[in-house]
Amino acid sequence: MRRAVCPGSFDPITNGHLDIIERASKLYDVVHVAVAVNRSKQSMFSVEERIALIEETTARYGNIEVESHSGLLVDFCRERGIPAIIKGLRAVSDFDYELQMAQMNHGLSGVETLFVPTSPTYSFLSSSLVKEVAGYGGDVSHLLPEVVHRRLVERIAERRAAE
Numbered sequence: 001m002r003r004a005v006c007p008g009s010f011d012p013i014t015n016g017h018l019d020i021i022e023r024a025s026k027l028y029d030v031v032h033v034a035v036a037v038n039r040s041k042q043s044m045f046s047v048e049e050r051i052a053l054i055e056e057t058t059a060r061y062g063n064i065e066v067e068s069h070s071g072l073l074v075d076f077c078r079e080r081g082i083p084a085i086i087k088g089l090r091a092v093s094d095f096d097y098e099l100q101m102a103q104m105n106h107g108l109s110g111v112e113t114l115f116v117p118t119s120p121t122y123s124f125l126s127s128s129l130v131k132e133v134a135g136y137g138g139d140v141s142h143l144l145p146e147v148v149h150r151r152l153v154e155r156i157a158e159r160r161a162a163e
């Protein structure tokens with residue numbers, strides 16, 4: 001079985017993430033989606049909620065396994081026999097940090113990182129921008145799967161009501 005991992009915070013999953021996961025799913029037998037348990041970041045959705053949304057929106061690809069992880073990504077890979085990390089590159093600005101992580105991960109474990117150029121449609125897209133725009137009432141429905149958009153709008157309303 002040829003395996004790869006798509007890691008990230010996925011808070012929440014966007015159409016940009018889905019594009020990368022779908023393309024990875026065509027290249028590998030099994031694609032693991034590793035949802036990082038943020039130690040410092042305040043997240044909009046719990047890890048369980050993020051996993052449920054990823055499972056629901058990637059089910060149609062048929063070869064996706066979604067799990068959380070809290071340690072080093074290379075340990076996640078080693079434990080599951082995964083030789084490759086797939087990362088989407090949106091713009092040159094992503095490259096600096098991604099290169100550092102790729103070199104560190106390779107040095108630590110020999111795990112390779114493969115960069116996939118993001119579709120131009122999503123080159124500006126990030127979960128944090130989506131949350132910011134939605135928080136101010138902007139329309140982000142074209143950037144998220146329908147179920148994710150619905151949950152995001154609900155969550156923002158819940159937070160506002162609790163203020």
Ligand code: PNS
Nearest residue numbers: 007008009010036071072073074101104
């Ligand atoms: O969606 P994000 O927040 O940009 O994802 C970053 C992520 C989760 C892929 C990266 O922070 C990561 O791999 N973290 C796991 C901990 C780890 O292995 N750190 C060392 C990286 S060289």
